[in-house]
Amino acid sequence: MSFRVAYVITGSAAEAEDAVQDALVKSWRALGRFRAGEPFRPWLLRIVANEARNRRRSAGRRVRLAHRAANERADDDLDRRPLLDALNELPPDAQAVLVCRYLLGLSEQETAAALDLARGTVKSRTSRALERLREHYE
Amino acid sequence: MSELERALEQLGREVDWPATPAFTLRRARSRRWLIAVALAVVALAIAFAVAPARSAILRFFHLGAVSIERVDTLPAARERPLSSSLGVPIAQADARSLLGTPFRAPAHLKPRLYRSGQSVSALLAAPEPVLLTELRSGLNDQVLVKKLVGTSTDARGVDLGLGAPAVWIAGGEHVYLAPPLPARLAGNTLIWVRAGITYRLEGKALTLDRARALARELG
Numbered sequence: 313m314s315f316r317v318a319y320v321i322t323g324s325a326a327e328a329e330d331a332v333q334d335a336l337v338k339s340w341r342a343l344g345r346f347r348a349g350e351p352f353r354p355w356l357l358r359i360v361a362n363e364a365r366n367r368r369r370s371a372g373r374r375v376r377l378a379h380r381a382a383n384e385r386a387d388d389d390l391d392r393r394p395l396l397d398a399l400n401e402l403p404p405d406a407q408a409v410l411v412c413r414y415l416l417g418l419s420e421q422e423t424a425a426a427l428d429l430a431r432g433t434v435k436s437r438t439s440r441a442l443e444r445l446r447e448h449y450e
Numbered sequence: 451m452s453e454l455e456r457a458l459e460q461l462g463r464e465v466d467w468p469a470t471p472a473f474t475l476r477r478a479r480s481r482r483w484l485i486a487v488a489l490a491v492v493a494l495a496i497a498f499a500v501a502p503a504r505s506a507i508l509r510f511f512h513l514g515a516v517s518i519e520r521v522d523t524l525p526a527a528r529e530r531p532l533s534s535s536l537g538v539p540i541a542q543a544d545a546r547s548l549l550g551t552p553f554r555a556p557a558h559l560k561p562r563l564y565r566s567g568q569s570v571s572a573l574l575a576a577p578e579p580v581l582l583t584e585l586r587s588g589l590n591d592q593v594l595v596k597k598l599v600g601t602s603t604d605a606r607g608v609d610l611g612l613g614a615p616a617v618w619i620a621g622g623e624h625v626y627l628a629p630p631l632p633a634r635l636a637g638n639t640l641i642w643v644r645a646g647i648t649y650r651l652e653g654k655a656l657t658l659d660r661a662r663a664l665a666r667e668l669g
Binding site: 315316319325328329332351352353395396410414415416417442445446449 | 452454455457458459461462465467468470471632633
């Protein structure tokens with residue numbers, strides 16, 4: 313899952329691989345700051361996503377966050393095309409939250425960690441993004 | 451959940467995500483080697499970060515790539531479906547590359563293979579669901595998977611008749627830790643090592659006799 317989150321953010325499998333590698337080393341060094349009893353996955357996802365964002369920024373690219381992988385397959389899947397097109401129409405912030413919540417199946421807490429947002433923001437942004445997607449899709 | 455949300459989830463299931471890279475120990479001195487070590491250390495540290503477990507490890511031993519520790523207090527973990535421990539689908543050739551040998555499954559089954567970290571897994575119907583996981587034992591017997599066993603759990607050496615060391619864990623709760631997968635309560639488990647590969651069979655209704663028969667089918 314860490315790799316997919318990094319892939320969604322960087323838009324490149326190679327960049328995602330490097331991001332996860334560096335993030336794992338950082339997480340190892342930061343383990344002393346991991347609080348016992350807290351869920352581990354959001355903690356790790358936050359580090360991975362930060363590393364991925366840093367790589368995206370340093371590459372100077374504005375990556376469309378949503379459905380890069382899905383889009384590559386959509387040419388031979390006409391049923392999915394309208395939904396992908398509608399997703400494409402959304403602003404990157406809205407795409408990101410929908411991809412994390414539904415395409416990656418992350419929980420609200422994990423999405424908040426991956427996107428560096430408050431949990432309440434994830435909830436409201438998801439709701440608004442779904443509304444906008446519905447307008448484009450239906 | 452609305453129809454639109456379900457459509458998005460379905461889209462997620464149909465996405466052909468790029469394969470998650472395998473971090474092997476074979477590339478010594480490369481960054482991947484460092485990551486493999488980091489993963490193993492993370493695996494250990496997760497358990498040690500749980501104060502009750504850290505303070506009360508009664509005894510532990512290693513078997514191939516697996517560390518088994520008996521503790522008087524298990525860390526928080528919940529039951530999850532066996533499929534949550536599968537990872538991403540991979541081809542037989544990729545499994546062979548990762549393990550250094552073909553993935554062994556009972557001859558009459560042709561299960562789909564999945565990778566998570568350095569482990570390759572398959573879900574068998576035997577007849578109840580059984581998770582078969584194979585890991586290449588790392589350099590210096592690097593621990594890649596950790597099992598925390600409560601005081602009420604039976605963990606004992608068994609003879610499979612294969613000339614291979616084996617441990618059977620059953621009769622009580624134990625926690626399975628294999629980062630980056632979430633910790634979960636595991637079912638009855640047989641672990642054995644043969645020819646540099648650590649094998650693990652797990653099923654809620656798995657009996658020792660059935661596990662032993664499956665192990666022999668693998669050869």
